[in-house]
Amino acid sequence: MSDKKKENIELECSHCATVSELTPVVTYVHQGEEKYCCVRCLPALIHG
Numbered sequence: 519m520s521d522k523k524k525e526n527i528e529l530e531c532s533h534c535a536t537v538s539e540l541t542p543v544v545t546y547v548h549q550g551e552e553k554y555c556c557v558r559c560l561p562a563l564i565h566g
């Protein structure tokens with residue numbers, strides 16, 4: 519019997535509003551606030 523629980527959490531990039539369904543989205547904390555950023559916006563975030 520399979521009793522796997524799959525949670526479908528969908529995150530939205532704070533920068534370009536893409537969703538984790540389409541692009542991997544990572545979470546980070548900035549100044550105590552939790553933010554979301556997709557891998558496409560990540561380089562821009564790193565380089566300021």
Ligand SMILES: [Zn+2]
Nearest residue numbers: 531534556559
């Ligand atoms: Zn993005």
